Amino acid sequence: MTSRLDKFREHRERMNEKILASEHLGIKRFFRLDGATYEDGALTSRTKELLGLVASAVLRCDDCVDYHLIQCIEAGYSDEELQDALNIALIVGGSIVIPHLRHAYETMELLRKE
Amino acid sequence: MTSRLDKFREHRERMNEKILASEHLGIKRFFRLDGATYEDGALTSRTKELLGLVASAVLRCDDCVDYHLIQCIEAGYSDEELQDALNIALIVGGSIVIPHLRHAYETMELLRKE
Amino acid sequence: MTSRLDKFREHRERMNEKILASEHLGIKRFFRLDGATYEDGALTSRTKELLGLVASAVLRCDDCVDYHLIQCIEAGYSDEELQDALNIALIVGGSIVIPHLRHAYETMELLRKE
Amino acid sequence: MTSRLDKFREHRERMNEKILASEHLGIKRFFRLDGATYEDGALTSRTKELLGLVASAVLRCDDCVDYHLIQCIEAGYSDEELQDALNIALIVGGSIVIPHLRHAYETMELLRKE
Amino acid sequence: MTSRLDKFREHRERMNEKILASEHLGIKRFFRLDGATYEDGALTSRTKELLGLVASAVLRCDDCVDYHLIQCIEAGYSDEELQDALNIALIVGGSIVIPHLRHAYETMELLRKE
Amino acid sequence: MTSRLDKFREHRERMNEKILASEHLGIKRFFRLDGATYEDGALTSRTKELLGLVASAVLRCDDCVDYHLIQCIEAGYSDEELQDALNIALIVGGSIVIPHLRHAYETMELLRKE
Numbered sequence: 001m002t003s004r005l006d007k008f009r010e011h012r013e014r015m016n017e018k019i020l021a022s023e024h025l026g027i028k029r030f031f032r033l034d035g036a037t038y039e040d041g042a043l044t045s046r047t048k049e050l051l052g053l054v055a056s057a058v059l060r061c062d063d064c065v066d067y068h069l070i071q072c073i074e075a076g077y078s079d080e081e082l083q084d085a086l087n088i089a090l091i092v093g094g095s096i097v098i099p100h101l102r103h104a105y106e107t108m109e110l111l112r113k114e
Numbered sequence: 115m116t117s118r119l120d121k122f123r124e125h126r127e128r129m130n131e132k133i134l135a136s137e138h139l140g141i142k143r144f145f146r147l148d149g150a151t152y153e154d155g156a157l158t159s160r161t162k163e164l165l166g167l168v169a170s171a172v173l174r175c176d177d178c179v180d181y182h183l184i185q186c187i188e189a190g191y192s193d194e195e196l197q198d199a200l201n202i203a204l205i206v207g208g209s210i211v212i213p214h215l216r217h218a219y220e221t222m223e224l225l226r227k228e
Numbered sequence: 229m230t231s232r233l234d235k236f237r238e239h240r241e242r243m244n245e246k247i248l249a250s251e252h253l254g255i256k257r258f259f260r261l262d263g264a265t266y267e268d269g270a271l272t273s274r275t276k277e278l279l280g281l282v283a284s285a286v287l288r289c290d291d292c293v294d295y296h297l298i299q300c301i302e303a304g305y306s307d308e309e310l311q312d313a314l315n316i317a318l319i320v321g322g323s324i325v326i327p328h329l330r331h332a333y334e335t336m337e338l339l340r341k342e
Numbered sequence: 343m344t345s346r347l348d349k350f351r352e353h354r355e356r357m358n359e360k361i362l363a364s365e366h367l368g369i370k371r372f373f374r375l376d377g378a379t380y381e382d383g384a385l386t387s388r389t390k391e392l393l394g395l396v397a398s399a400v401l402r403c404d405d406c407v408d409y410h411l412i413q414c415i416e417a418g419y420s421d422e423e424l425q426d427a428l429n430i431a432l433i434v435g436g437s438i439v440i441p442h443l444r445h446a447y448e449t450m451e452l453l454r455k456e
Numbered sequence: 457m458t459s460r461l462d463k464f465r466e467h468r469e470r471m472n473e474k475i476l477a478s479e480h481l482g483i484k485r486f487f488r489l490d491g492a493t494y495e496d497g498a499l500t501s502r503t504k505e506l507l508g509l510v511a512s513a514v515l516r517c518d519d520c521v522d523y524h525l526i527q528c529i530e531a532g533y534s535d536e537e538l539q540d541a542l543n544i545a546l547i548v549g550g551s552i553v554i555p556h557l558r559h560a561y562e563t564m565e566l567l568r569k570e
Numbered sequence: 571m572t573s574r575l576d577k578f579r580e581h582r583e584r585m586n587e588k589i590l591a592s593e594h595l596g597i598k599r600f601f602r603l604d605g606a607t608y609e610d611g612a613l614t615s616r617t618k619e620l621l622g623l624v625a626s627a628v629l630r631c632d633d634c635v636d637y638h639l640i641q642c643i644e645a646g647y648s649d650e651e652l653q654d655a656l657n658i659a660l661i662v663g664g665s666i667v668i669p670h671l672r673h674a675y676e677t678m679e680l681l682r683k684e
Contacts, residue, residue: 015444042650063441080612094322099177102129156308194270208550216357243558291555327633330585384536422498436664471672519669
């Protein structure tokens with residue numbers, strides 16, 4: 001059975017390929033710059049992924065939360081650390097963030113099972 | 115057949131339980147404070163639910179709209195009153211609120227059938 | 229000395245006049261519709277002003293908060309009731325609402341002095 | 343098989359009818375004003391649809407993006423022009439817009455196949 | 457006397473220089489990409505500035521509105537056309553956009569006087 | 571001469587006192603919970619302040635950005651680290667964040683001079 005995460009990954013990859021294939025120079029450059037932003041710099045890539053997670057959560061974008069959770073778990077964050085980061089998003093963004101908190105907890109569970 | 119509202123309620127309850135079971139003190143306290151906010155005070159609980167509905171609608175959160183519609187109908191609001199509240203959300207938040215207005219009307223219909 | 233509220237009122241009135249004087253039919257109709265939205269209907273005008281206040285606070289618009297506070301105090305709300313409404317905005321919208329809460333408290337104080 | 347776009351159109355039409363049938367004067371007037379806003383004026387209807395598309399994309403509303411893409415393609419915009427408009431939304435709104443860019447590209451593809 | 461627009465331009469230029477002088481590669485690339493986005497492409501630079509204006513207005517950023525109004529007036533748009541574009545922002549974004557509409561009208565007036 | 575930061579600190583402290591003096595239990599609890607959120611937990615207080623900074627920047631709240639910059643500099647972050655964090659906010663939130671980036675750079679400069 002295809003999980004929600006597999007569907008997300010497949011759709012994300014397929015559509016990103018189509019977007020890049022459309023050869024719009026500005027969009028391609030944005031995608032490249034976006035990727036480069038999370039590389040090691042004054043802050044480590046690991047720290048940046050956590051910043052990306054919290055930014056995604058307060059802006060209430062489930063796809064972005066899923067993407068950064070995948071990256072964060074790959075970077076070795078524990079559930080306790082991720083919950084602590086999501087708690088910042090919750091206090092800053094308010095109860096309107098709660099549906100995305102539920103989504104994030106579900107994603108974390110799915111990722112730990114993989 | 116499981117309705118959209120039943121699915122929402124089941125998912126909401128199941129994930130809220132998991133969130134609380136994770137024993138993050140800050141998140142638990144936020145949930146408790148969130149619940150307490152809608153209790154009777156200088157304003158009645160009934161009035162507060164309507165405020166929660168409009169706040170959810172202008173912030174464009176379907177799950178939050180559904181939750182507050184459930185509470186509002188339990189509190190005895192008529193469809194005419196709920197539509198009048200959603201109209202405030204529409205004028206303040208603009209046409210970008212319309213998809214959530216469609217969602218809210220559908221939810222009201224489902225709730226009246228229950 | 230001209231208070232912050234006097235300046236707001238003067239600027240608001242002067243620019244609204246200029247906007248309406250520009251004779252853009254769509255904008256004029258929007259302004260008229262906006263005004264009519266807060267009149268008595270299934271909900272009282274008084275209740276609608278409180279909904280407008282909370283919508284403005286979660287969307288973090290100081291000018292809109294000021295406008296609806298003026299209307300709410302005219303409609304006879306007590307400070308305790310307004311604080312209770314702003315508390316809904318705070319829990320729904322999170323700590324990002326706090327600077328606007330400070331602004332709202334200051335406005336309430338200025339209005340009570342008038 | 344019913345496509346995602348057919349489902350969107352059917353749901354949109356059915357719920358809009360119910361909303362208008364509820365006879366809320368304010369909501370009805372808003373819908374009429376919304377429709378009139380995109381008619382020819384100082385700017386052409388064609389230009390206004392593109393403005394509606396970019397506004398919908400930065401506000402991250404998939405349903406609104408779909409609606410304006412339908413209108414824009416009817417108005418004769420090429421894929422290259424629509425991508426150029428979406429690129430504005432991407433740079434103004436940031437990477438949080440990317441999931442909606444994926445959605446928009448998919449919608450454009452579905453619309454070109456019709 | 458220094459006008460509001462002169463202060464904005466001076467602050468904008470001075471701080472942009474400091475930002476670029478800090479030699480953060482990612483930020484520098486974003487600024488370059490941002491500038492390139494509004495150049496002629498499938499859409500003209502002139503059309504793109506209008507899209508930037510409406511995006512800025514619905515996202516309620518006065519500084520961004522001022523910047524794009526300067527560009528739009530340089531690109532030859534009439535007041536009637538700019539009002540028609542701002543009307544789209546008003547209907548999409550709702551009454552919460554009105555304070556920014558007042559700001560935009562004032563800026564247009566200041567720019568026409570220059 | 572009173573700097574912009576001194577004014578912000580004075581206004582923030584004075585109004586927070588008035589808010590707490592109003593004895594609204596829900597608001598008081600929110601303030602206490604907000605404070606506790608940034609204490610050491612699974613993540614260090616130092617990391618949490620950086621998360622708070624990025625959340626504030628993508629939500630475009632200058633007062634919140636200032637507050638977290640004060641905390642971040644107290645926690646020992648270098649300018650290069652803060653710029654790297656703000657770059658995440660810029661790529662996630664888009665060019666609409668730029669006015670707040672200018673504000674943040676100015677605040678950092680003021681704080682380093684103190």
